[in-house]
Amino acid sequence: MTSLLYIERKSTIHKIDPRAKLLFAPLFSISLFFVDNAFILALLFILFALFSLDAMGLKAFSKTMLLIAPIVLLLFLMSPLEERGGVPLLEIGSLVILTHEAIDKVLIVSLRFILISLAFAILIRSVKERDIIKSLRWFRLPYSSCLCLSLIFRFIPYVASLYESIRMSLSMRLREGKRGYKAIPFLIALIINSFKMVPSFSSSLEERGFGRNGRREAKMGFSLLSGVEVILSVTIPILIVIFL
Amino acid sequence: MKRTAFKIVLIALSSAIVAVFTTIVRIPTPATGGYISLCDVAVSFLAYSFGPVLGFIAGGLGTAFSDLIGGYAQYAPISFVVHGVEGLLIGLIVNGTKTPIWRKIAAGVVGTLAVSLGYFSLTGLFLTTYSEALVEVVPNLIQGGVGAVLGLILYLGVSKAFKGLDDYRISFFHRKESETEKT
Numbered sequence: 001m002t003s004l005l006y007i008e009r010k011s012t013i014h015k016i017d018p019r020a021k022l023l024f025a026p027l028f029s030i031s032l033f034f035v036d037n038a039f040i041l042a043l044l045f046i047l048f049a050l051f052s053l054d055a056m057g058l059k060a061f062s063k064t065m066l067l068i069a070p071i072v073l074l075l076f077l078m079s080p081l082e083e084r085g086g087v088p089l090l091e092i093g094s095l096v097i098l099t100h101e102a103i104d105k106v107l108i109v110s111l112r113f114i115l116i117s118l119a120f121a122i123l124i125r126s127v128k129e130r131d132i133i134k135s136l137r138w139f140r141l142p143y144s145s146c147l148c149l150s151l152i153f154r155f156i157p158y159v160a161s162l163y164e165s166i167r168m169s170l171s172m173r174l175r176e177g178k179r180g181y182k183a184i185p186f187l188i189a190l191i192i193n194s195f196k197m198v199p200s201f202s203s204s205l206e207e208r209g210f211g212r213n214g215r216r217e218a219k220m221g222f223s224l225l226s227g228v229e230v231i232l233s234v235t236i237p238i239l240i241v242i243f244l
Numbered sequence: 245m246k247r248t249a250f251k252i253v254l255i256a257l258s259s260a261i262v263a264v265f266t267t268i269v270r271i272p273t274p275a276t277g278g279y280i281s282l283c284d285v286a287v288s289f290l291a292y293s294f295g296p297v298l299g300f301i302a303g304g305l306g307t308a309f310s311d312l313i314g315g316y317a318q319y320a321p322i323s324f325v326v327h328g329v330e331g332l333l334i335g336l337i338v339n340g341t342k343t344p345i346w347r348k349i350a351a352g353v354v355g356t357l358a359v360s361l362g363y364f365s366l367t368g369l370f371l372t373t374y375s376e377a378l379v380e381v382v383p384n385l386i387q388g389g390v391g392a393v394l395g396l397i398l399y400l401g402v403s404k405a406f407k408g409l410d411d412y413r414i415s416f417f418h419r420k421e422s423e424t425e426k427t
Binding site for chain 2: 117
């Protein structure tokens with residue numbers, strides 16, 4: 001499941017330091033809330049669309065856009081009803097249906113939503129899972145927290161494969177021609193089988209020294225020069241806020 | 245002895261269970277562009293079984309991970325807070341193995357309301373608008389309600405079928421329950 005996230009490409013975005021991208025995505029998202037100009041947001045959207053196409057390819061980019069399309073469509077349908085003040089563009093009798101300000105607001109909200117989605121999509125499509133963990137360690141996240149996140153990445157495919165095998169075994173027990181099985185016994189079996197591996201896995205961690213005095217450190221493998229990219233990832237969102 | 249490794253493995257596995265429950269079983273809701281999932285089943289089950297701490301961490305991390313995997317990364321921080329608080333509230337209200345059933349049901353109701361209100365306020369404030377977020381209130385109430393009921397049924401079923409659940413609970417909190425029972 002998780003291996004489907006990262007896309008192997010030789011794009012410019014892929015070459016940027018993972019720490020810079022990890023810092024940039026949330027900071028950029030926050031900085032967008034300070035921009036109230038639809039035109040500038042549209043320009044940023046074009047820029048990010050180009051970056052996304054370079055980093056993910058057309059297929060993944062279309063998939064991301066299709067996922068958020070219904071939400072954006074709903075925003076266009078619902079939001080104009082909220083904003084009634086301003087220059088009216090469409091009126092039925094005395095009732096104002098659409099105003100200039102409403103269109104402006106819906107464009108800002110929609111473009112902001114799309115840009116946040118693209119910023120995070122670029123991040124998760126261009127950074128490997130192990131690099132995310134290494135970057136978090138570099139940002140001084142405690143070792144036990146990083147280990148926990150790393151284990152989640154490993155356990156998700158394990159629980160998913162367990163789900164498939166239990167589902168298949170229950171399907172095979174059904175009489176020929178019958179479909180469906182009881183959901184509760186299936187979910188109980190899935191949970192119990194998943195939990196049964198906890199003692200053995202935690203014992204193996206303890207045997208390797210985890211939880212004792214010795215701390216295991218992962219090699220960072222980041223070059224010193226890429227620290228510039230980390231600084232740039234902080235300054236670019238701040239500059240956006242100041243100048244836009 | 246502090247069983248740090250045990251706690252970390254249990255938290256990670258619980259988060260993975262929440263992520264799988266959220267990712268695999270998905271019923272799309274074309275009206276909102278979102279989806280109905282079984283995440284509340286897993287979150288409420290974990291909160292009933294292990295209390296507020298694991299309910300908060302696993303509920304928050306699991307749903308945030310599934311949002312990242314499923315392409316809804318922009319919702320990940322909101323899901324972390326909303327489902328984390330759901331697990332925390334259910335766990336705080338239940339808090340213990342010998343809780344009466346009415347309290348467990350009340351915990352489920354509070355959890356459902358927390359999810360619905362949380363998504364409405366945070367999505368409306370940060371991502372979309374309140375009118376758009378309002379459309380999702382009813383589907384979220386249904387999902388949360390069904391999730392809380394199924395989570396409680398699962399908790400009763402797993403407690404009955406898997407006796408190790410109590411040992412896990414004791415190991416997680418490293419309580420000396422056997423000693424307190426003797427006194």
